[in-house]
Amino acid sequence: MNTIDITSPDAFADALAAHPLLLVDFYKDDCPGCKMLDLSIGKFAASPAAEGVTLAKVKLEVVGESFFFSHRLRQTPTLLLFKQGEEVARSPGFVAPAKIEELVQGPALSD
Template identity: 30%
Template sequence: MATINVTDASFASDVLGSDKPVLVDFWADWCGPCKMIAPALEEISDELAGQVTIAKMDIMENTDVPSQMGVQSIPLMVLFKDGKPVAQKLGAAPKGQLKAWLEGEL
């Protein structure tokens, strides 16, 4: 399952209303580290399909949710369970580290 794009308008239904955990990657097109981890997140999305949904939110196109959540640095990955943020990871990391962190939080 590939990553999904979420917007300010779809955040409540796609993330907060999801019946399974959702990892939201807050990113921007101009962010080099964000682009570095994008392929790893796609692979992890396939590998952990059924366990977690991986969503991407462009903070330049969607400013409401990132500002409500206090996003100040990117890439920022926030894991939501039952509509609540339960864990977050700031900055780029190798795929193995990202996957191990995520699996540890699920």
């Protein structure tokens, strides 16, 4: 799984256009749940299900609250999954590695 850091709304738009399957981790530094989610993402990244997935890390302190609110985010961490630039799944809060795999391989992804 490839990981990229998103530092601006333009970088986010570029990532959506460039990566067919984009898992976006919205987080902030002082968030205990975000640190726990990092561990889950690390375990997921080592699994076969992570093949072909790009992880985009979006830090609240870098992109700003207005960007978070524009995506209807209410808490950190929140994972969003985009396929071909369209949001297909959302999971707020801590997510176990198996649940991340379910999110990525969910029915919304079947062609």
